[in-house]
Amino acid sequence: MATASDSSVSFEETDARHDEMHSTIEDWIDELVADVDEAKASQQFQEWLDVQSRFHDYSHRNTLLIKLQYPEATRVAGYNTWRSEFDRHVQEGKQAIWIWAPIITKQCPECENSPSYHEQSDCDYDETPAEEWSEGLVGFKPTAVFDVSQTEGEPLPELETEAAGDADDLVPALLDAATTLDIDVRVVDAAEWEHGDAKGVCKHRTLHEGQPVVEAKARSNQADLAVTLVHEYAHALLHFDGDDEPERAKREVEAEAVAYIVGRYFNLDTSGSAFYLAAWQDDDAESIQERLGRISSTAQEIIDTIVEG
Numbered sequence: 680m681a682t683a684s685d686s687s688v689s690f691e692e693t694d695a696r697h698d699e700m701h702s703t704i705e706d707w708i709d710e711l712v713a714d715v716d717e718a719k720a721s722q723q724f725q726e727w728l729d730v731q732s733r734f735h736d737y738s739h740r741n742t743l744l745i746k747l748q749y750p751e752a753t754r755v756a757g758y759n760t761w762r763s764e765f766d767r768h769v770q771e772g773k774q775a776i777w778i779w780a781p782i783i784t785k786q787c788p789e790c791e792n793s794p795s796y797h798e799q800s801d802c803d804y805d806e807t808p809a810e811e812w813s814e815g816l817v818g819f820k821p822t823a824v825f826d827v828s829q830t831e832g833e834p835l836p837e838l839e840t841e842a843a844g845d846a847d848d849l850v851p852a853l854l855d856a857a858t859t860l861d862i863d864v865r866v867v868d869a870a871e872w873e874h875g876d877a878k879g880v881c882k883h884r885t886l887h888e889g890q891p892v893v894e895a896k897a898r899s900n901q902a903d904l905a906v907t908l909v910h911e912y913a914h915a916l917l918h919f920d921g922d923d924e925p926e927r928a929k930r931e932v933e934a935e936a937v938a939y940i941v942g943r944y945f946n947l948d949t950s951g952s953a954f955y956l957a958a959w960q961d962d963d964a965e966s967i968q969e970r971l972g973r974i975s976s977t978a979q980e981i982i983d984t985i986v987e988g
Contacts, residue, residue, distance in 0.1 A: 697979075700979060700982075701975055701979075704940055704971075704974075704975045704978060704979070705971065705975075707939070707940055707943055708936065708940075708967055708968055708971055708974070708975075709968075711936060711939055711952065711953065711956070711964075711967060712964045712965060712967055712968060713964075714950060714952075714953035715953045715956045715957050715964035715967070716964050717953065718953040718954045718956075718957040719957045719964075723836065723838065723839075723954075724838065724954065724957055724958075726836045727836045727837070727838050727958075730765070730835055730836055733756075733764050733765070734754055734755075734756060735756070737755075737778065740779065741778040741779060744776075744777065744778050744779070745776055745778060745824070746875075748776045748777065749776050749826055750873060750875060751826075751828070751875045751876075752776065752826040752828075752875060753826065753827060753828070753875055753876040754826065754827045754835070755776060755824040755825060755826050755827070756824060756825065757822065757823065757824050757825075758823065758825065761825060761830050761832075765830075765832070765833065765835065766832050766833040767827075767830040767831060767832030767833060768830060768831060768832050769825045769829055769830050770829055770830060770831055773825060773829040775823035775824070775825060776823065776824050776825060776826065777821050777822070777823060777824075778821075778822055778824055779819040779820070779821065779822070780819060780820055780821075780822035781816050781818075781819055782816070782817050782818045782819060782820055783814055783815065783816060783817070784814060784815075784817055785809055785810070785812040785813070785814055786812055786813060786814060786815035786816075786817055787802060787804055787809075787812060788804065788806075788807070788812060788813075789802055789804035790802035790804065791815065791817065792817060793817045793818075794809040794812070796817070797809070838951075838954040838955070838957075838958060839951055839954065840951035840952070840954050840955045841900055841902075841903040841951055842900075842902040842903045842905070842906040842942055842947050842948060842949050842951060842952075843900070843902050843903075843947065843948040844902040844942075844945075844946060844947035844948050845901075845902070845946075845947075846901040846902040846904070846905040846945070846947060847901055849901070849902075849905045849945050849947075849985070850901050850904055850905050850908070852985045852988060853905055853908045853909065853912070853985065854866070854908075855988050856912075856981065856984040856985050856988050857893070857912070859984045859988065860912060860915070860916065860980075860981070860984055861890060861891075862890070862891050862892075862893055862912060862915045862916075863890055863891070863892045863893070864892075864893045864894075864895070864908065864912075865892070865893070865894045865895075866894075866895050866896075866897050866904070867894050867895070867896060867897060868897050869896055869897055869898070872896045874894070874896070877896070878895065878896055878898075878903070878907045879893065879894060879895040879896065879907040879908065879910060879911040880893070880894050880911065881893050881911045881914040881915050881918075881919065882894075891914075891915035891919045893908065893911040893912060893914075893915055894911075895907045895908050895911060902942075902947045902948070905942070905945075905947065906938045906939075906941075906942045906947065906949060906952075907938075909937060909938040909941045909942065909981060910934045910935055910937070910938040911934070912937075912981055913933060913934040913937035913938065913977050913978075913981070914930065914934050916977050916980065916981075917930070917933055917934070917937075917973060917977055918930045918933075918934070928959050929966070929970070931955075931956075931959045932956060932959060932966060932967055932970065933970050933973055933974055933977075935952050935955050935956055935959070936952070936956070936967050936970070936974045936978075937974055937977050937978045937981070938952065939952040940974065940975075940978040941978050941981050941982055944978075944982050945985075
């Protein structure tokens with residue numbers, strides 16, 4: 680994929696500035712679309728996709744149980760699954776995370792119990808023997824799972840999405856710009872981070888106050904911190920009033936495209952955004968172009984606020 684570190688652009692204060700900027704952003708979006716398509720076809724992405732497909736998609740109830748017991752959990756699996764599927768082993772002394780696993784077995788067509796419970800029930804169904812019954816869900820049982828951080832062994836494939844470049848001046852400028860953008864921003868020390876694998880979050884201050892709060896996990900890579908801040912600023916400006924779960928992937932597309940554009944404007948390498956978007960998108964990469972207006976205006980607002988600050 681192409682890198683953005685050699686794409687420094689400046690726009691002089693002229694009557695044509697807005698049109699020049701919009702045209703450049705259109706070009707950058709075209710390049711991002713091409714990079715996302717390239718990322719999807721890459722061996723690295725296919726290997727990552729293959730591993731991701733082996734992890735269960737847990738129910739809302741089990742997801743809540745996992746987060747309550749192990750808030751920093753990112754990828755969980757059973758003891759034997761880690762060993763057989765991923766060639767990793769649970770470290771000695773690690774505490775299990777308990778979830779509810781479905782019990783699938785032969786099921787009485789009438790009372791829907793398993794054969795053993797059927798025998799103890801008042802159900803008198805006897806049209807077919809138990810060995811001919813179809814399988815079905817008869818209940819749930821507590822099952823132990825473990826997070827990847829509790830295991831050791833063969834590394835899981837990762838997608839390199841971090842930005843690179845010199846952002847030592849950009850991060851303070853972004854923090855200053857938050858006031859103008861009406862965003863409350865906090866960079867949280869890694870030891871105090873409570874949002875698991877996320878690099879940043881955008882949320883309400885309280886249930887009753889409307890101002891968005893952006894939190895970003897502190898890190899040594901200032902370029903990546905800057906891009907994370909822009910990504911969350913985009914959520915605050917574009918998506919703060921909505922919480923439509925089916926739109927989540929599309930919101931991520933918009934926010935990351937904004938981060939990609941602003942990063943490029945300030946001469947950062949944001950090519951990792953292609954892998955980020957490839958992992959999020961269900962539709963063709965061209966859906967980025969369909970949202971160009973929202974992406975472009977938000978990127979320009981953030982850039983203008985930083986430059987004029």
